[in-house]
Amino acid sequence: MAPRRATLSDVAQEAGVSMSTASVVFSGKTKVSDATRDRVLAAATALGYTGPDPMAASLRRGRSGIVAVVLEGQLREAFLDPVTIPMMDGLADGVASLGAGILLLRDDPTEDGASALTTAPVDAAVLIGCSTRTRSSLDVLRSRGLPVVVIEGDAGEGIPRITLDNREAAAEIARHVRHLGHTDVVAVTLATDSRRERGGISPDRLARATVDVTVDRLGGVRDVYPDAPAISAATSSIDEGLIAGRALLGAPASRPTAVLAQSDLLAVGVIRAAEEFGLRVPQDLSVAGFDGVRVDGIGDHVLTTMVQPAVEKGRAAGEQVARMLRGEPAASLHFTCLFRAGTTTAPRRP
Amino acid sequence: MAPRRATLSDVAQEAGVSMSTASVVFSGKTKVSDATRDRVLAAATALGYTGPDPMAASLRRGRSGIVAVVLEGQLREAFLDPVTIPMMDGLADGVASLGAGILLLRDDPTEDGASALTTAPVDAAVLIGCSTRTRSSLDVLRSRGLPVVVIEGDAGEGIPRITLDNREAAAEIARHVRHLGHTDVVAVTLATDSRRERGGISPDRLARATVDVTVDRLGGVRDVYPDAPAISAATSSIDEGLIAGRALLGAPASRPTAVLAQSDLLAVGVIRAAEEFGLRVPQDLSVAGFDGVRVDGIGDHVLTTMVQPAVEKGRAAGEQVARMLRGEPAASLHFTCLFRAGTTTAPRRP
DNA sequence: TTGTAAGCGTTATCAT
DNA sequence: ATGATAACGCTTACAA
Numbered sequence: 001m002a003p004r005r006a007t008l009s010d011v012a013q014e015a016g017v018s019m020s021t022a023s024v025v026f027s028g029k030t031k032v033s034d035a036t037r038d039r040v041l042a043a044a045t046a047l048g049y050t051g052p053d054p055m056a057a058s059l060r061r062g063r064s065g066i067v068a069v070v071l072e073g074q075l076r077e078a079f080l081d082p083v084t085i086p087m088m089d090g091l092a093d094g095v096a097s098l099g100a101g102i103l104l105l106r107d108d109p110t111e112d113g114a115s116a117l118t119t120a121p122v123d124a125a126v127l128i129g130c131s132t133r134t135r136s137s138l139d140v141l142r143s144r145g146l147p148v149v150v151i152e153g154d155a156g157e158g159i160p161r162i163t164l165d166n167r168e169a170a171a172e173i174a175r176h177v178r179h180l181g182h183t184d185v186v187a188v189t190l191a192t193d194s195r196r197e198r199g200g201i202s203p204d205r206l207a208r209a210t211v212d213v214t215v216d217r218l219g220g221v222r223d224v225y226p227d228a229p230a231i232s233a234a235t236s237s238i239d240e241g242l243i244a245g246r247a248l249l250g251a252p253a254s255r256p257t258a259v260l261a262q263s264d265l266l267a268v269g270v271i272r273a274a275e276e277f278g279l280r281v282p283q284d285l286s287v288a289g290f291d292g293v294r295v296d297g298i299g300d301h302v303l304t305t306m307v308q309p310a311v312e313k314g315r316a317a318g319e320q321v322a323r324m325l326r327g328e329p330a331a332s333l334h335f336t337c338l339f340r341a342g343t344t345t346a347p348r349r350p
Numbered sequence: 351m352a353p354r355r356a357t358l359s360d361v362a363q364e365a366g367v368s369m370s371t372a373s374v375v376f377s378g379k380t381k382v383s384d385a386t387r388d389r390v391l392a393a394a395t396a397l398g399y400t401g402p403d404p405m406a407a408s409l410r411r412g413r414s415g416i417v418a419v420v421l422e423g424q425l426r427e428a429f430l431d432p433v434t435i436p437m438m439d440g441l442a443d444g445v446a447s448l449g450a451g452i453l454l455l456r457d458d459p460t461e462d463g464a465s466a467l468t469t470a471p472v473d474a475a476v477l478i479g480c481s482t483r484t485r486s487s488l489d490v491l492r493s494r495g496l497p498v499v500v501i502e503g504d505a506g507e508g509i510p511r512i513t514l515d516n517r518e519a520a521a522e523i524a525r526h527v528r529h530l531g532h533t534d535v536v537a538v539t540l541a542t543d544s545r546r547e548r549g550g551i552s553p554d555r556l557a558r559a560t561v562d563v564t565v566d567r568l569g570g571v572r573d574v575y576p577d578a579p580a581i582s583a584a585t586s587s588i589d590e591g592l593i594a595g596r597a598l599l600g601a602p603a604s605r606p607t608a609v610l611a612q613s614d615l616l617a618v619g620v621i622r623a624a625e626e627f628g629l630r631v632p633q634d635l636s637v638a639g640f641d642g643v644r645v646d647g648i649g650d651h652v653l654t655t656m657v658q659p660a661v662e663k664g665r666a667a668g669e670q671v672a673r674m675l676r677g678e679p680a681a682s683l684h685f686t687c688l689f690r691a692g693t694t695t696a697p698r699r700p
Numbered sequence: 701t702t703g704t705a706a707g708c709g710t711t712a713t714c715a716t
Numbered sequence: 717a718t719g720a721t722a723a724c725g726c727t728t729a730c731a732a
Contacts, residue, residue, distance in 0.1 A: 005495060007708095007709055007710085008709065008710065008711095009709075009710095017718075017719085018718065018719040018720070019709095019710085019711090019719085019720090019721095020711080020712085020713095020718075020719060020720080020721090021717085021718055021719070023710070023711060023712095024711090024717095024718090027711080029711085029712090030717080030718090031717065032717070032718085033717060033718090036717080036718080048493070050468065050490075050493050050494050051468050051469070052469075052709075052710060052711090053409075053708085053709050053710070054414075054469050054470060054471035054472075055405065055408040055409040055412075055414055055471045055708085055709080055710090056409050056708070056709035056710040056711090056724090057469075057709080057710055057711075058405040058408070058409070058471055058710090058724095059403075059405045059406050059408075059409045059708085059709080059710070059711095059724050059725070059726085060709080060710045060711045060712080060723085060724055061710085061711070061712095061724090062405075062724075064404075064405055064471055065466070065469060065470065065471075066416070066453065066470070066471070068451075074439055075435055075438050075439045075442060076435050076436055076439050079429060079435045085425055085426050085429045086426055088425050088454075089424055089425045089426050092425060092454070092456060099466060099469065100466070101418075101453045101454060101455055101466045101470050102453065102454045103416065103451045103452065103453050103454075104438075104442070104451065104452045104453075104454060105451055106442060116415070116449060116450075116451045118400065118401050119401070119402075119404050119407075119415065119449065120404060120415065120416070120451050121404035121405045121408055121414060121415075121416070121471060122404075140400075143398070143400050144400050145355060237646045237647075238646040238647035239646055239647060242647070265646070268647065269647070272647065296587045296588040296589055296615070297587075297588035297589060297592070297618065297619070297622065297647050357724095357725055357726085358725065358726065358727095359725075359726090367702075367703085368702065368703045368704075369703090369704095369725095369726080369727090370702075370703065370704080370705095370727080370728075371701085371702055371703075373726070373727060373728085374702090374727090374728095377727080379727085379728085380701080380702090381701070382701070382702085383701060383702090386701080386702080402725075402726060402727090403724090403725055403726070405724085405725080405726090406708090406724070406725035406726040406727090407725080407726055407727075408708095408726095409708050409709070409710085409724085409725080409726075409727095410707085410708055410725080410726045410727045410728085411708085411726085411727070412708075
């Protein structure tokens with residue numbers, strides 16, 4: 001039934017040329033006379049040959065044209081963060097120069113040793129949000145001798161990182177709010193550690209925090225408002241922002257006049273909580289976010305936020321990977337956020 | 351500097367065994383005495399050998415262990431639909447039996463012929479939401495002789511499909527609303543074609559519609575409410591739902607008492623529009639969605655909706671792919687939605 | 701249980 | 717511009 005698929009050697013034979021010539025017709029590495037090219041192509045069509053077998057080519061070249069993206073746990077979790085998706089887009093662009101695709105690998109701790117990490121034919125890997133859990137994945141990849149780049153995480157000695165000016169950016173937006181005259185400011189933060197506990201962040205808790213992004217962004221706020229209280233959300237979502245907002249705005253006496261959220265989603269939740277309490281944003285309450293992602297569902301508001309270059313971060317990771325594969329030295333890259341004035345912050349009312 | 355990486359033959363030599371024995375130690379295909387296994391493993395560690403080269407193994411086996419997922423356009427677009435992500439999770443599970451990973455391929459129409467589709471070392475492919483644009487991708491994949499499965503789309507003769515009972519499900523939720531006594535019902539639909547035009551859907555426009563999901567779900571509604579007006583949103587998002595909701599609820603005279611949205615996101619937007627007009631949901635307006643995804647930001651509401659088995663759809667696609675790769679016959683699979691009563695629908699007020 | 705040997709389908713090198 | 721040939725690193729009958 002299934003007649004063995006045609007190979008390059010079949011095509012060469014049919015066209016009456018050597019394998020090398022046929023190969024070159026498809027790779028374009030060398031000049032070939034138009035006449036022979038046409039003959040080869042015709043033979044290929046006749047035999048239903050659609051081009052060199054990718055696995056054979058990979059073996060020979062030593063390249064598969066695939067870059068792995070290692071994500072923690074379920075894809076659902078990883079993609080919960082709305083910056084992840086544009087970042088992947090950028091990454092796809094960044095590795096496009098290699099003609100490479102992106103292989104999604106779940107960093108599943110339940111795997112027995114021989115996970116896909118060890119057996120996947122990839123040229124390089126990008127780790128996103130490298131945590132202690134991904135740490136072992138890193139070791140596997142490194143021992144395979146694969147180039148690795150880490151986005152928003154510290155992988156240790158000599159591994160190129162793509163980082164963000166979280167602290168400075170947080171400070172910048174805090175200064176914006178201070179400039180508007182606000183003095184009663186509260187920070188709504190992302191999770192401080194993997195326990196994802198909601199609630200106020202005591203100095204003790206802060207000292208134990210393991211999520212750099214959270215610590216850094218809070219640090220930025222406190223560079224400007226050293227005494228700003230902080231309340232942690234469990235995850236970055238509108239609902240969590242709503243919960244934090246309710247906790248924060250429930251008691252009129254202790255109400256802040258501005259809230260600095262560590263993500264846009266949290267900010268939207270806080271705005272929604274404000275609406276519940278009949279507070280107008282920005283007249284009664286200023287709310288700022290972080291990330292600058294497209295947030296669905298805030299209607300006519302434009303969130304005041306720090307826009308992070310998500311696509312560029314991904315692209316940069318891809319480009320560093322590409323460099324390493326070309327044998328060029330790769331660098332760690334640091335990105336900065338851009339302040340975006342929106343309609344959700346306003347001067348403190350007299 | 352970079353001393354050639356150790357190969358299996360190096361390890362075998364070091365351990366004083368044959369290549370085949372060494373190979374078998376890593377693959378576990380055959381029994382090996384504990385003594386020799388230990389020797390081989392020791393040799394491997396000594397030489398820094400981390401296991402068989404995936405590309406070489408792929409070539410030899412004729413399998414790469416990679417399944418491609420072909421998405422239209424930017425990843426951002428593809429992942430805009432919140433059912434896509436759980437579906438990918440299911441897919442990852444479904445192909446796990448192959449030890450396979452998922453390769454994200456963008457179906458980029460700007461590519462010149464030699465796209466990643468032709469050169470990626472994949473064993474099979476899954477097309478999501480197969481449209482006319484993805485149609486050419488399909489041809490490429492087919493001509494490579496790769497097994498292909500299509501989710502929510504029609505790929506034609508003999509290609510296994512994963513489908514959903516869109517029409518029946520839409521009819522079911524419409525019956526629920528009718529049972530509550532509603533007679534003035536409007537449908538808010540997804541895009542009818544790639545032009546993504548907002549606004550009322552005339553019979554003419556419906557006849558020209560190319561998006562099956564939209565047509566089917568509307569058909570289901572009209573099985574119950576033959577004369578229900580329909581208004582199209584440009585995409586499935588809260589903001590689009592808001593826009594449609596405003597258009598629908600602005601004029602008190604012609605206000606429906608129930609809205610059937612074709613996605614949960616649209617439904618949330620409609621609810622928000624209702625809030626803007628001071629309408630209480632569900633007392634003044636019943637709103638139902640479709641999909642049953644976790645929607646962030648509707649606070650205490652639980653959306654009345656048809657829950658579609660997104661994860662299962664993905665898993666099924668993965669399993670069919672796995673079957674085809676084992677040479678077993680693959681089947682098209684049809685999934686059904688489950689009605690979920692929420693707090694956003696209520697009896698029509700007398 | 702272990703060894704022998706034949707490929708898998710390319711591409712790269714070198715010669716012509 | 718084209719051709720001969722040797723790898724690439726492994727898996728798997730099959731033989732011992």
